[in-house]
Amino acid sequence: MLQISNEKIKEYELEKKLYSLKTLNTPRSGKILARWLIGIGLFGFVVLFLPWQQNIQGNGTVTALNPQDRPQTIQTAIPGKIEKWHIQEGQYVTKGDTILTISEIKDEYFDPQLLTRLQEQLQAKEQSIQATKEKVKALDNQIAALQQGLTYSLQKAQNKLKQAQYKLISDSTEYQAEIVQNDIALRRFAGAESLYKNGLISLTDFETRKLKRQEVSAKLISLENKVLASRNEVLNAKVELSSISAEYADKIAKSQSDKSSAVSYLADADAEYSKLRNKYASVEVRTTQRSIVAPQSGFVVKALKAGLGETIKENDPVVTIQPDKPMKAVELYVKAMDVPLLSKGRTVRLEFDGWPALQFSGWPSVAVGTFGGKIAVIDYVNSQAGTYRILVTPDPNDQPWPEQLRMGSGVYGWAMLNDVPIWYEIWRQLNGFPPNLQSAPTEGEQKSK
CATH class of the missing domain: 2.40.30.170 (Efflux pump adaptor protein, beta barrel domain)
Incomplete structure (x- = not known):
């Protein structure tokens, strides 16, 4: 190794x-x-x-x-107190079946005859509106009659004024002619007086001419007074014509004021009548809301409120429903x-x-x-x-x-x-x-x- x-x-x-x-x-x-x-x-x-x-x-x-x-929660549309349950949890309900009945808790809806009272108020207000319409119609007729009377009175006054003016023209013409006659009478009287002084005419002729002058003078004065009276008649006719317009204008204005007041009251009455109708319809619908019904067929899953006498608020959930199929x-x-x-x-x-x-x-x-x-x-x-x-x-x-x-x-x-x-x-x-x-x-x- x-x-x-x-x-x-x-x-x-x-x-x-x-x-x-x-x-x-x-x-x-x-x-x-x-x-x-x-x-x-x-x-x-x-x-x-x-x-x-x-x-x-x-x-x-x-x-x-x-x-x-999908599962649906049913709410109450109005506040109230639970009076009676008509279903049980797990029960099948069809559309329109009553689930729960509640009673009112607001004092303004306690009256069981509330709908009857509102109906009576509606009828009374409707009669008041009808009477006001008749009053407005009568005032319209009154205004039309006053306007027609004004036309007739004005025509009558204008005719009277024309007559006074024509009479004034006639009297003035007669007065002017009498002035000429008076001048002639004065000249004749002056000539007669000169002749009388010279012994050319008699005393009788002189006095005749003097009497004639006095008659002409008296007639002139009478015609002058007549002309003045005619002028006063013309002035009175003009004043009467103006007063007629003012008088009828005051009456027409008063009638129109009464008509405006009636029309204003009619508008207020119509508004109150509309409010009463709205309230009547609301109360009628509210009465049906005291019974909470199933919006569609299905099974009651769970009651979210329990017991009797329990107070529920507006839009509070009451029960859950599972729609069928x-x-x-x-x-x-x-x-x-x-x-x-x-x-x-x-x-x-x-x-x-x-x-x-x-x-x-x-x-x-x-x-x-x-x-x-x-x-x-x-x-x-x-x-x-x-x-x-x-x-x-x-x-x-x-x-x-x-x-x-x-x-x-x-x-x-x-x-x-x-x-x-x-x-x-x-x-x-x-x-x-x-x-x-x-x-x-x-x-x-x-x-x-």
């Missing part, structure tokens, strides 16, 4: 002579283990090249596709980075709580106890913790979903993508990369999202 001599010792001779070397032989079990490890390694290496279907995983619950089929769906929540890879109509495998299943996410063909579905809705905004919700409906070409599924049951699902080697999927998972597609979603798929 130390290469001191040229003679070599054969190994098999040493093994025969030395017991310690005999005990150092490789055990048989170690060889078997080595063979198994090599086989497993070769098998694992081969498995790395097997196809694996990529998928996007998510958790969710069972729900209904249509919002109207909902169109079931599954809502799954997926990561934001996986949403661009999804599209409507893509296949999804589902595992429901309570249904035993053996599933291989990458090999759906060997999965047992899973159910098929298709994506129907993809939300446009995130839901919780940065995830996005998708709605999955049953796949008509796959096994039907269990009839015993209840709303809110847990679901685990995975949306199937493309086939890749297992080694690629392991590498992707170790690096935290998102799944990828061999080709991006088509334009139709993107629009359908």
Whole structure:
């Protein structure tokens, strides 16, 4: 061993002579283990090249596709006190069935004859409105009569004024003629007086002419008074014409003022009548709200208020109803980075709580106890913790979903993508990369999202 001599010792001779070397032989079990490890390694290496279907995983619950089929909480529209329960939890109710009866707790609705009282007020207000309309109509007729009377009175006064003016013209003409006659009489009297002084005429002729002058003078004075009287008549006719307009204007203004007051009262009465009608309708509807009825057929899940005599507020939840025969769906929540890879109509495998299943996410063909579905809705905004919700409906070409599924049951699902080697999927998972597609979603798929 130390290469001191040229003679070599054969190994098999040493093994025969030395017991310690005999005990150092490789055990048989170690060889078997080595063979198994090599086989497993070769098998694992081969498995790395097997196809694996990529998928996007998510958790969710069972729900209904249509919002109207989801569990519904019924609220009371008015505050009140519970008087009677008409149902039990778990009972099936049809649309319109009475669930709960409540009574009023507001003093303004305590009167059991409130609707009758409001109806009487409506009738009284309607009669008042009708009487006011008749008053307005009567005032319109009065105003029309006053305007017609004003026209007639003005025509009468104008005619009287014209007559006075014509009479004044006639008297003035006669007065002017008499002035001429008076001038003639004065000249004749002056000539007769000169002749009488000269002894050319007798005293009788002189006195005759003097008497004639006096008569003419007296008649002139009379005609002058007559002219003055005619002028006064004209002035009086003008004053009467003006007073008629003022008198009728005052009467018409008063009637119009009364009409305006009546119209204003009518408008207020109409507003009060409308308020009374609104209140009557509200009370009538409120009366029907004392009975809380089922909005649709379904099962009573849970009574949220208990006992009799309990006071409930407005919009308080009273009971929860699960609609009958909902169109079931599954809502799954997926990561934001996986949403661009999804599209409507893509296949999804589902595992429901309570249904035993053996599933291989990458090999759906060997999965047992899973159910098929298709994506129907993809939300446009995130839901919780940065995830996005998708709605999955049953796949008509796959096994039907269990009839015993209840709303809110847990679901685990995975949306199937493309086939890749297992080694690629392991590498992707170790690096935290998102799944990828061999080709991006088509334009139709993107629009359908």
